Amino acid sequence: MLELRQSINLKLQQSLVMTPQLQQAIRLLQLNRMELLDAINAELEQNPALEEELREDPGAVQQEALVTGQDPQQTTERVETDRAKEVSGGEENAMDIDWQQWLEQYNASAPIGGGIRRDSPEDVPNLEQTVSTEETLYEHLEWQLNLAQVVDADRRIALEIIGALDENGFLTGARPTEDIAIRLGVSVDHVERVLGLVQQFEPPGIAARDITECLLIQLRMQGNTNPLAEKLVSEYLSDLEKRNYQAIAKKEEVEMEEVAEALKIIQRLDPRPARNFGGESSIYITPDIYVYKVGDEFVIVQNEDGMPMLRVSKYYRAALSDGMNGAAKNYVQEKLRSAQWLIRSIHQRQRTIYKVMESILKFQRDFFEKGIEHLKPLILRDVAEDIGMHESTISRVTTNKYVHTPQGIFELKYFFNSSITGGDGDVASTSVKHRIKQLIEAEDAKRPYSDQALVELLKKENIKIARRTVAKYREGMGILSSSKRRKIL
Numbered sequence: 001m002l003e004l005r006q007s008i009n010l011k012l013q014q015s016l017v018m019t020p021q022l023q024q025a026i027r028l029l030q031l032n033r034m035e036l037l038d039a040i041n042a043e044l045e046q047n048p049a050l051e052e053e054l055r056e057d058p059g060a061v062q063q064e065a066l067v068t069g070q071d072p073q074q075t076t077e078r079v080e081t082d083r084a085k086e087v088s089g090g091e092e093n094a095m096d097i098d099w100q101q102w103l104e105q106y107n108a109s110a111p112i113g114g115g116i117r118r119d120s121p122e123d124v125p126n127l128e129q130t131v132s133t134e135e136t137l138y139e140h141l142e143w144q145l146n147l148a149q150v151v152d153a154d155r156r157i158a159l160e161i162i163g164a165l166d167e168n169g170f171l172t173g174a175r176p177t178e179d180i181a182i183r184l185g186v187s188v189d190h191v192e193r194v195l196g197l198v199q200q201f202e203p204p205g206i207a208a209r210d211i212t213e214c215l216l217i218q219l220r221m222q223g224n225t226n227p228l229a230e231k232l233v234s235e236y237l238s239d240l241e242k243r244n245y246q247a248i249a250k251k252e253e254v255e256m257e258e259v260a261e262a263l264k265i266i267q268r269l270d271p272r273p274a275r276n277f278g279g280e281s282s283i284y285i286t287p288d289i290y291v292y293k294v295g296d297e298f299v300i301v302q303n304e305d306g307m308p309m310l311r312v313s314k315y316y317r318a319a320l321s322d323g324m325n326g327a328a329k330n331y332v333q334e335k336l337r338s339a340q341w342l343i344r345s346i347h348q349r350q351r352t353i354y355k356v357m358e359s360i361l362k363f364q365r366d367f368f369e370k371g372i373e374h375l376k377p378l379i380l381r382d383v384a385e386d387i388g389m390h391e392s393t394i395s396r397v398t399t400n401k402y403v404h405t406p407q408g409i410f411e412l413k414y415f416f417n418s419s420i421t422g423g424d425g426d427v428a429s430t431s432v433k434h435r436i437k438q439l440i441e442a443e444d445a446k447r448p449y450s451d452q453a454l455v456e457l458l459k460k461e462n463i464k465i466a467r468r469t470v471a472k473y474r475e476g477m478g479i480l481s482s483s484k485r486r487k488i489l
Helices: 020-030 033-046 059-068 072-088 099-105 137-148 152-163 176-184 188-198 211-221 227-235 237-242 245-252 256-267 314-321 326-363 365-370 380-387 391-398 429-441 451-460 467-476
Strands: 050-052 289-294 297-302 310-312 402-405 408-411 419-422 425-428
Touching: 020 033, 020 326, 020 391, 033 050, 033 326, 050 326, 137 152, 137 188, 152 176, 152 188, 176 188, 211 227, 227 237, 227 245, 227 256, 237 245, 245 256, 289 326, 297 326, 310 314, 310 326, 314 326, 326 365, 326 380, 326 391, 380 391, 425 429, 429 451, 429 467, 451 467
Parallel strands: 289 402
Antiparallel strands: 050 310, 289 297, 402 408, 419 425
């Protein structure tokens, strides 16, 4: 018979525990600027112990230092160090802080972050002055339909057609007119007739069912008088795509010059007539950090414009100081702890970005001085070892973070790239890609460089690279092969 018994065993082991505070710090570190603002605003809504106060932007201190000739880097470090001490209340673990003592030492006049100072409410423009809307394709076509003054039955079909267009302006589907006829309970001929009307609208080529119909509509609307251009669109689109110009000329029994003239007409057509209406909105990049050149030196200035300045609520600090206890005290302490950790995490994020940018500047100084041709090979480990951080931290910091430099705006990841052997040492792959693009842009369009020719040209510049690598870089930049880049005239 089996005997059942209970026992207690002690076991000692080490394990890595990810505290909620550490998770928050890591999460904030990998957010871009807009996501960080959203996270701060969300915390402001959820945590009553956290307050925002708009004060003069601390970045202005750095800007003033630039103007007066002071060292902005030292100014930044002094301001950040003072803030860290004021916010953290020392180096103690937040879970063990004596909150009443901390509150007595807390300097409420030194919130973290920056802000935009407004002298008066009148300085802020009205909403109508800051918001604008773009006309959609549907609105543009509907406006033209209203001008056409069609009968109600035709208008209903036209609106159905307009509503069925894709982002490029095409009426897609296996049987689009038949489908519309079935949905509206009308004849296919009726739909075809209204479709012909819509296809006369601007932009030219709209509501076509395929690329051939789209280009033919544009040719006819332009009053084309070159029959070969229309024939090339109707019968030879696949050959045009493959640039089989000789085969077209031979089959049509015409000279290459005639094919070239027809091509010039076709190249002026738009295969995506709705490109100015469809697609995603432009994405605007706000740099997280700036690099300026002052004299012979570069200085780093963090972008805190619009960043909320955070502090602990005076009301909650006073409430805890009044000697509350029980559940209310626990609630207030939890909110205070959360507010403090958020402020410290934001501070740590800004300092980490600054240190990473400082290291990148040290490794890539020639780029900041002279441009992309002087970009050096750099990997995450180089920066990680330089500033004493883990590679994963460097990866988080450099993702979706942008820097404004004398050479333009770049994502921090841009400065990390592999190396290619050159006569004067290793060359960054990004620099090689840039050089390949320069060579192709300067080539003779009638005799474009093959990938092997590019290899030989780069070899003369002491850059040793394989033909397949050239092809990979070229394709990665969206550049066609030499046969497809060649122009016949």
